[in-house]
Amino acid sequence: MTTSERREWWQEQAWHHSDVERDVALDLGWGRLILGQTFEDHENLLTVLAAEAPGRRDICMYVTEPQVLVSLAPFELFIDPSVTYRLYLSDDIPRAAADSALRIRPLRNQRDAEGVNRLYASCGMLTAPPPTMLRNGQSDTFHYLVAEEVSSDGRARIIGTVTGVDHGSAFRDPQRGSSLWCLAVDPQCARPGVGEALVLRLAERLMAAGAAHLDLSVLHDNSPAIHLYEKLGFVREPVFCVKRKNPINEPLFAHSPAEDLAQLNPYARIVADEAIRRGIHVEVLDPGWGELRLTHGGRKVVTRESLSELTTAVAMSRCDDKRVTRRLLARAGLTVPRGRCADGSTGDAEFLDELGAVVVKPARGEQGKGISIGVRDAEALLRAIDLAHRYSDDVLLEEQVTGQDLRVLAIDHQVVAAAVRRPAAVIGTGEHTIRALIEAQSRRRAAATGGESRIPLDDTTAEIVDEAGYRLDDVLPADRELVVRRTANLHTGGTIHDVTAILHPELAAAAELASEVLDIPVVGMDFLVPAVDGPGYHVIEANERPGLANHEPQPTAQRFIDLLFPATRALPTAWDPTGAAR
Numbered sequence: 207m208t209t210s211e212r213r214e215w216w217q218e219q220a221w222h223h224s225d226v227e228r229d230v231a232l233d234l235g236w237g238r239l240i241l242g243q244t245f246e247d248h249e250n251l252l253t254v255l256a257a258e259a260p261g262r263r264d265i266c267m268y269v270t271e272p273q274v275l276v277s278l279a280p281f282e283l284f285i286d287p288s289v290t291y292r293l294y295l296s297d298d299i300p301r302a303a304a305d306s307a308l309r310i311r312p313l314r315n316q317r318d319a320e321g322v323n324r325l326y327a328s329c330g331m332l333t334a335p336p337p338t339m340l341r342n343g344q345s346d347t348f349h350y351l352v353a354e355e356v357s358s359d360g361r362a363r364i365i366g367t368v369t370g371v372d373h374g375s376a377f378r379d380p381q382r383g384s385s386l387w388c389l390a391v392d393p394q395c396a397r398p399g400v401g402e403a404l405v406l407r408l409a410e411r412l413m414a415a416g417a418a419h420l421d422l423s424v425l426h427d428n429s430p431a432i433h434l435y436e437k438l439g440f441v442r443e444p445v446f447c448v449k450r451k452n453p454i455n456e457p458l459f460a461h462s463p464a465e466d467l468a469q470l471n472p473y474a475r476i477v478a479d480e481a482i483r484r485g486i487h488v489e490v491l492d493p494g495w496g497e498l499r500l501t502h503g504g505r506k507v508v509t510r511e512s513l514s515e516l517t518t519a520v521a522m523s524r525c526d527d528k529r530v531t532r533r534l535l536a537r538a539g540l541t542v543p544r545g546r547c548a549d550g551s552t553g554d555a556e557f558l559d560e561l562g563a564v565v566v567k568p569a570r571g572e573q574g575k576g577i578s579i580g581v582r583d584a585e586a587l588l589r590a591i592d593l594a595h596r597y598s599d600d601v602l603l604e605e606q607v608t609g610q611d612l613r614v615l616a617i618d619h620q621v622v623a624a625a626v627r628r629p630a631a632v633i634g635t636g637e638h639t640i641r642a643l644i645e646a647q648s649r650r651r652a653a654a655t656g657g658e659s660r661i662p663l664d665d666t667t668a669e670i671v672d673e674a675g676y677r678l679d680d681v682l683p684a685d686r687e688l689v690v691r692r693t694a695n696l697h698t699g700g701t702i703h704d705v706t707a708i709l710h711p712e713l714a715a716a717a718e719l720a721s722e723v724l725d726i727p728v729v730g731m732d733f734l735v736p737a738v739d740g741p742g743y744h745v746i747e748a749n750e751r752p753g754l755a756n757h758e759p760q761p762t763a764q765r766f767i768d769l770l771f772p773a774t775r776a777l778p779t780a781w782d783p784t785g786a787a788r
Contacts (some may be wrong), residue, residue, distance in 0.1 A: 208385060211441045225378050226377055228244050229250060230244040233338060234338070234456045235339060236262060237258070238265075240266040241268055241373070242266050242268045243268040243270065246376050248732075249278075252278060252279055255282075258284070258323040258452065262454075264449065264450060266447065267400075267446060268518070268699065268735060271289075272446045272448050280382065282450070283451065283652050286447035286449050287425065288446075289290060289426050290422070291423075291436075291443065291445045292419065292420065293409060293419060293421075294413065294419045294440075294545060295413040296413075300406055300439065306685065307357055308515055309473075310354075318364065324759055325391070325392060329390045333391060340740070346463045347375040348372075349415075350369050351370070351408055352367045353366030366395070367389075368389045368390075370385070370408045372761070373385065373506050374413060381418065382416060383420075384417035386405065386408060389404060389431075393655070394701035396632055397633065398647075405435075421443065424706035441658045466493035467493075470493055472658060473512070476755045477763055478498055478649060480763035480764060480772075483786070485502070485709050486500050487501040495510060502616070502773070510751065512766060513728070516769065517727060517728065517750060520733060523727075524748075525726060525729065525749065525750035528747050529569050531724070533767060540723075543604045543607050547602060549643065555584050562603065563640075563722030564584050564604060565602060566591055567594055567602050567680035568601060570600065572749070574695030578594070609733075610626050611626065611627040611732070611733070612625070612735050613702070615730050615754075616717050616721040616729055617728050617769055620725055621714045621717055622765045624714075629691045629699075629700055630644075630689070631690060631701075632647050632685050632687070632696060636683055636684030640682050641679055644690055648663075660699060661691065661699030662691075662698055662699075667690050674689075696756060702757070708738055710738065713743055724748055727747070729749065729750060730748070734746055761783045
């Protein structure tokens with residue numbers, strides 16, 4: 207039977223079977239999936255839609271005449287600007303490719319559920335109470351899958367998830383349908399094909415359970431996702447979602463408060479979104495610069511991303527000049543690497559000879575520009591100093607210390623988030639060249655960060671690949687991980703991994719003391735540490751405009767707005783994956 211014949215056959219099936227359950231609304235924790243085809247009249251459906259819980263997003267699918275439903279409550283409802291795709295399940299659908307380092311399995315326990323919520327939060331999705339997920343997982347109606355990346359030592363971490371709903375089990379669907387929800391892949395993941403594998407494995411499970419087709423809803427402008435689904439054989443269907451006009455859905459049904467809002471980078475947008483959610487007026491002063499004016503009552507504050515008028519010019523200058531930062535922190539008893547200002551004298555080479563390896567960096571600068579790591583001989587030292595001089599008149603030589611690259615974010619002199627930053631890396635497939643892997647990973651990083659993170663295909667990348675014994679046009683063996691940049695800077699493709707829950711108290715205390723010494727209300731302190739859960743550290747520098755969007759799922763934007771507008775401070779929610787009030 208062809209796809210078109212199969213579609214026509216299912217469309218001919220009658221809905222009015224006596225054994226079909228009616229008025230079905232399934233609780234998934236982040237909201238309810240309301241199956242509109244099980245409601246006999248719009249009035250009853252309106253009553254159910256009106257019962258949406260605060261802070262949740264209900265989705266009503268398969269409504270007969272959705273435009274009529276919305277016309278009955280035009281100020282409360284809207285038709286979601288998404289499109290529906292359907293995969294007709296048969297033996298000829300693609301199968302998930304075998305990957306020894308990728309394991310897809312059902313969700314099992316509280317730890318799995320918390321890992322799923324971390325993925326939801328990192329992808330900007332609503333989280334769900336773990337008990338709800340675990341309870342649903344025991345039912346034949348719900349299929350929660352997680353994708354684990356298995357390391358060579360056998361350790362596994364969750365990097366993807368998807369949820370399936372079996373309509374046959376949910377309400378004895380005569381069409382034997384099913385639907386896919388909450389596909390999420392870790393934005394930091396370097397492994398290709400995780401989302402595709404999850405979709406195909408879910409399709410296999412639902413087909414085995416007796417489902418005849420699998421539906422999903424995707425925003426009309428999500429081109430990468432649409433490309434994936436069409437590649438897998440999904441076809442468009444005239445099925446629509448109806449949702450309530452609530453603050454969570456506001457970007458889907460209302461024009462932005464300023465035309466320039468869509469032009470903001472992720473670091474300014476996260477601030478604007480949180481302010482709008484709290485009823486704070488947002489005026490975009492300069493979208494390219496990320497500058498906003500926030501107004502609530504009689505209070506006005508101008509921000510540029512996480513930098514605000516509450517940061518004084520003196521505090522900003524202390525962070526801007528790394529020499530001053532080092533001096534103040536060392537005076538306060540904090541541990542910093544040994545260092546000196548490059549002056550062109552023999553003292554520069556003598557400092558290198560004494561230490562064996564140094565880091566050369568502009569005294570003033572950001573985003574990792576002009577930094578050279580692992581400088582070990584006099585000739586390389588001169589080149590590195592020359593590079594740093596392109597970005598700053600003054601150059602700093604520092605002892606090279608080893609350890610994990612840790613960023614700790616402090617707001618109002620309290621630690622809000624901590625993350626380990628890792629250099630850009632790719633994982634081999636055994637089929638693609640290193641160049642192709644870098645280009646693909648760079649596209650994924652750009653998509654996940656609003657274009658902020660890309661891996662340059664430049665001489666530095668080629669040099670690092672060469673040092674590892676490869677060329678850019680070599681095929682990287684399957685499952686081989688190759689680091690392609692020296693620094694973990696986000697702007698050159700580095701990835702960020704939340705470690706807030708395991709941050710050692712001594713590291714947190716050091717970050718809070720540093721913020722007080724610098725007298726700065728919002729700061730990102732950079733450390734090199736032997737272990738995140740241990741006490742040892744070296745403070746590297748302070749960032750006066752840290753990227754709040756880099757630390758999801760931690761409540762960075764919430765704490766920032768708390769600082770600026772304490773009267774709008776949010777109340778705790780019923781369940782928060784960070785364990786903190788949001």
